[in-house]
Amino acid sequence: MKFVFFANTDWYLYNFRLSTALRLRRDGHEVVMLSPPGPFGERFAAHGLRWVPLPMNRASLNPLREAATLYHLVAVLRQEQPDLLHNFTVKCAVYGAFAARFARIPAVVNAVAGMGYVFTSDKPKARMLRPLVKTLMRATLGSERSLLVLQNPDDATTFAHAGLIPPERIRVILSSGVNTNRFQPAKHSPEHRHERLRVLLAARLLWEKGIQEFVDAAALVQRWGRDVEFVLAGTPDPGNPHSVSAEQVRKWVDAGLVRWLGHVDDMPGLLSTVHVMALPSYYREGVPKSLIEGAASGLALITTDRPGCREVVTKHGFDGLRVEVRNARALAKCIVQLDEDRELLAQLGLRARQKALRDFDERIVIQKTVDVYRELLSPMTVHAPALRSTL
Template sequence: MKFVFFANTDWYLYNFRLATARRLQADGHEVVMMSPPGEFGARFAALGLRWVTLPMHRASLNPLREAATLWQLVKLLRRERPDLLHSFTVKCAIYGALAARAASVPAVVNAVAGMGYVFTSDSFKARSLRPVVKALFRATFGGVRSLLILQNPDDATAFAASRLARPDRIRVIRSSGVNTTRFQPVNPPRRRDGRLRVLLAARLLWEKGLQEFVDAARLLREQGRDVEFLLAGMPDPGNPRSVNAPQVQQWVDAGLLQWLGHVDDMPALLHTVDVMVLPSYYREGVPRSLIEAAACGLAIVTTGLPGCREVVTQHGVDGLRVDARDARGLADQIIALDDDRELLWQLGCSARQRALADFDERLVIQRTVDVYAELMPNHVGMQRFHASREVSI
């Protein structure tokens, strides 16, 4: 069989879907990665994966440009003739579903990780786009040869209640998975009596709780607390709610945090910190930073909003929860961990067990290929999917 994976950045395909592509390769299938041009795409060739580029502007609303993008996608799919198209993110899912119909692609899987900017922002632009995006969802996500993968039950309920997709066409697969062998607790463990190091790793969007993170750092400094705040991630020029680099530099100059920028070796970084914080009020799927931190046995502090509560299911058991937009509450939870290093250790152990049970990428990949097999049960090659259902951890 031939698969095409389509996303709005090559970075996303490389970091989040490479393991699935390689699993398909190992099962004897061909996988083509498709995205706009970028610096990660060239890495696919070394792994025997072909990469094709599609000119696409994530934030564009120009009708002529978008029509040209859609037509280019149709032409690419007609040329590649995949058995199945798997599209990721809202815009790619909509465009992919429309183009797949025009190109007669036999099966389509759409993956939407979180509701995104259009559904979470109160800006005029987001509110204006919302009814259009909803109409496109309803028009594109209803095919009998297509399925929609969402990352948490809250999104599944929201999509069904709003009639954005039929409940029988929705599948829930929690997260894109994490390699629990690569991401594992540091050995020997970090000293529990040292300076507490707190990390927020995410795209630099306001809705990720960056202001609350900075305000918590300021509150702890005012109290004389010796806690180190680290920020990993880069601005996202394609998102209207991105924090710009000069703003982050102001926080650095004020002594509130260290900015690490883009980090290639996340396991190495996670082995140097004690706590992962994500005070997000973004409509997350399941945040990758949280499951990576859980796999490394870190204590997690996050909100109880959809997506985040898939990782921290019980406050005080597998992590700590705070209210959204509550910097004081976030500061108090960090203080609790600074004062109680036994709690810090216990939460990290529970988080690791949670990652092994629910977020191991081998489980996630198997659930994904099961969706493929569901769409094409009689296709040659599906037997190999079913023959490899047992996953050992």
């Protein structure tokens, strides 16, 4: 059986969906990765996966350019003729579902992690696009041969109540999963608990991720005379209008507020050197990857009571700490609390690890994803029946 995974960046496919593709490949299926060109595309070959670059600009609003993208997408799908197309992000879900009809792809899974810029921003551009995107989603996502996968119950309720898709076509799978064998609590000497506290924010550098609040909290903690290191990992996202610029981050570094690492390949290695994962997000998250990686690594988590974030930190003071959105002072106070109470720091990290094992282990998430594939493919009786039994 053949699968195509379609996303708006090769980075997303490599960092979030490689494990699912490899599971399918081990089961004897063919998986093709499809995305715009990027630096991660060539890495798939080392894993025995084929990657097809697609001419696509995810931030484009040019009608001619978008028509050309759809033309190329239909051509690729007609050539590949997968049994199932799995689309990721809102734009790819709409375009992929639309193209699949023309290419006569028998089954489509659309995965949307969070509501994205169009639904969360109050900018005029986002407000202008919102009715159009809603119309396109209603027209493309409700096919009887497709299912929509969302990462948290809040998004499922929002999609259903907005009439974007019939509720019976929605499935909820918490997060894209984390490799709990690769991400594990580091083994430290007893002196580690008395080290200088290191707090990490790892994310795309979007303002809605709470970047400004993180920096402002660093300034407050510094003003209060605490010796805490604030570490920022991630790069600007030129395709998103709400991206923080590299120039702005360098100003914070020059002011001595944060240490900026840029893109980090070895996230398990980095997480073994810090104590706290902070994500003061007011972005409409799916389930943030950085939080579940931090949880699997046994770090204390600080986040907000927002959709997606609350799926990881379910109760303040139990499996993490919650702060109000856009409240740098509350974030700073939580960080100082953990600096002073290292026993609480350890307890929160232990419970976060337990929750990661129970709810976010990628083996659980991948199996639930495969179950969605099986649900769509099981009525089919003509395409590779021998292989279908491995799903």
